Amino acid sequence: MTTPQLLVGGEWIDGADGGYDVVNPATEEVVGVAPEASERQALDAARAAQEAFPAWSQTSPDVRAELLQKTADAMRDQFDTLLPLVIAETGCTATVGKQMQVPQARVRFETYARLAHESPVIPLAPMEMPATALAPGGLMGAIARRQPVGAVAAITPYNFPVVNMAGKLGPALAMGNTVVVRPASQNPLAVIELVRIMHDVGFPPGVVNVVTGSTPVTGEALVATRDIDMVSFTGSTGVGTRIGEVGGRTMKRLLLELGGKGGALVFDDANLKTAIGMIGSTWTFHSGQICTAPTRAIVQRGVYEQVVAGLTKMANMLKVGDPYEPDTVLGPVITAAHRDRVESYVEAGRREGAEVVAGGQRPEKPETGYYVAPTLLAGCRLDMKVVQEEIFGPVIVVLPFDDEDEGIALMNGTDFGLYDYVFSTDTNKAFRASKRLRAGNIGINTTQRNHNTPFGGTKFSGVGRDGGMFGLHAYTDLQSVVWPG
Numbered sequence: 376m377t378t379p380q381l382l383v384g385g386e387w388i389d390g391a392d393g394g395y396d397v398v399n400p401a402t403e404e405v406v407g408v409a410p411e412a413s414e415r416q417a418l419d420a421a422r423a424a425q426e427a428f429p430a431w432s433q434t435s436p437d438v439r440a441e442l443l444q445k446t447a448d449a450m451r452d453q454f455d456t457l458l459p460l461v462i463a464e465t466g467c468t469a470t471v472g473k474q475m476q477v478p479q480a481r482v483r484f485e486t487y488a489r490l491a492h493e494s495p496v497i498p499l500a501p502m503e504m505p506a507t508a509l510a511p512g513g514l515m516g517a518i519a520r521r522q523p524v525g526a527v528a529a530i531t532p533y534n535f536p537v538v539n540m541a542g543k544l545g546p547a548l549a550m551g552n553t554v555v556v557r558p559a560s561q562n563p564l565a566v567i568e569l570v571r572i573m574h575d576v577g578f579p580p581g582v583v584n585v586v587t588g589s590t591p592v593t594g595e596a597l598v599a600t601r602d603i604d605m606v607s608f609t610g611s612t613g614v615g616t617r618i619g620e621v622g623g624r625t626m627k628r629l630l631l632e633l634g635g636k637g638g639a640l641v642f643d644d645a646n647l648k649t650a651i652g653m654i655g656s657t658w659t660f661h662s663g664q665i666c667t668a669p670t671r672a673i674v675q676r677g678v679y680e681q682v683v684a685g686l687t688k689m690a691n692m693l694k695v696g697d698p699y700e701p702d703t704v705l706g707p708v709i710t711a712a713h714r715d716r717v718e719s720y721v722e723a724g725r726r727e728g729a730e731v732v733a734g735g736q737r738p739e740k741p742e743t744g745y746y747v748a749p750t751l752l753a754g755c756r757l758d759m760k761v762v763q764e765e766i767f768g769p770v771i772v773v774l775p776f777d778d779e780d781e782g783i784a785l786m787n788g789t790d791f792g793l794y795d796y797v798f799s800t801d802t803n804k805a806f807r808a809s810k811r812l813r814a815g816n817i818g819i820n821t822t823q824r825n826h827n828t829p830f831g832g833t834k835f836s837g838v839g840r841d842g843g844m845f846g847l848h849a850y851t852d853l854q855s856v857v858w859p860g
Contacts, residue, residue, distance in 0.1 A: 384423030427581025464562030487545030514860035525604030546846035562821020635793035641676035690733035717768035792833035
C-alpha cells in the first residue's frame, strides 16, 4: 500500500517517521497509510509558508480567485475519487457524504473565489484635528485596510475533514495568507488529496503545505513556532485551551471553534413535529459527531412527555449500519476508543439517575465497526455529567422546565455556547428568548444553517468568528492609514 507524501515548500516528501494506518470505522479495515511527519518537517513547513508570504500577499485578487475556482472545478472533476475516500475515512453515510462532505467543500472554494474580489479598504470620514505637539492641525483623511495576517496553521477535526479545511483555506488564501494544513490524525488522506489538487492547479510553492501525524507533535510544533502568525483550529475545548496557552507566548492570532453542548428550548406552544425532527438530527447527522447538534432538549413541562415519546419513537425507527446502504441513517463513530467514551457517558447518566428510554446498548449488528445506537436519556438534571459535558455522539438528554426564566437558566447552565435553538410558534417569545441565550448562534424553529452568518462560540466554545464575509475578516489584521486632507 503506497504511503502518500507531505507537501513542504512545493516539494512532495516522505514522512520522516514512516507512516501509520488509517482505519475505516465502519469495517475496521485499513483504508490507507498516512505519512508520519516529524517535528522538524512541521517546522520546515512553517518556514516555507513564512518565506512564501511576502510574494503571495502581493498577488492580485484575480490570481487568488482564479486558483480557488480552479480548485473547486478540479474537486468537481474528481468527485468520484474523493467521495469514497471521505466515506471510508469518516464512516459517514453515503447521504451525508454526497450532500455535505465533498460538495460543500467545493462550494466553499467557489464562495471565496468570488469574495476574493471584495475590497479590503474601509473608507472613514475625515476628521478635523487641532495642532498638537505631535503635528500641525488640519483635516485628516483616513482608511482602515484589512491586511493578511501571515502564515496560518489550519488544524481541523475528523468529522468533516475536507469541508472544514476548505472553510479555512478559502478565506485565508483569498486574503493573501499562506497556510500549513494539519488535518486530524484519524482521517488525513482526503485532505492530502485536496492539497494535491491545489498544488496541481498552480498554487505557488510554500503557499499551501501539508503535514500529518498520529500524535500531537506536529500540531504542537506549529502552534509554538514564531514562523506561524495565526492558528485556525476546530476541535475540542481541551485542545483549544492548550493552543491558547502556547500560542499566547508568541502573540498569535487565534481563531478557535471548539466544543458545543447545544440546547433546544422547546416551549409548550411549539410545533412538536418540527421540534422532535430537528432535535433528532443529533442522531441522523453524522451520528452526533457535530458540535452544533441540539444534544440537550430542554422542554416545557406541558409537552415534556409528548416530546420524550416522539424522540423515543424516532430513535427506535432509525437504522444503524453500513454507511453505503441507502437506508442507513446512523453510521459508526470514528474509533473504538471514541465508542467506549460515548458508552461511558451513557453509563454515567444511568448512575446519576437518568432514565435510558432509547438505545443505551451496543447494536448487535453490524458485528464489525464502531457503532453506537441512537440513545435518549430522560429525566436529566443540570448537574449531571451527561448534561454538562460534550459527548460528541448520538446521545440526547432531556430536561423539563416550568417557566421561561427556568428554561433560559437551564440553557445557559453549561460552559459551552456555540449553537442553541428555540422552538415556539410565538415569534415574539422566540426572539425574546434568543436574546437571553449566551451562544454565538441561535436557530429559531430550525437547525438549518445560513452560511453568510458569522459562526463561532462564546464561553468555552471558542474565540472569533468565520463564515461568509466574516471568514475574510478572521484572517486579516486591521491597518489604519492616515494622511493630511
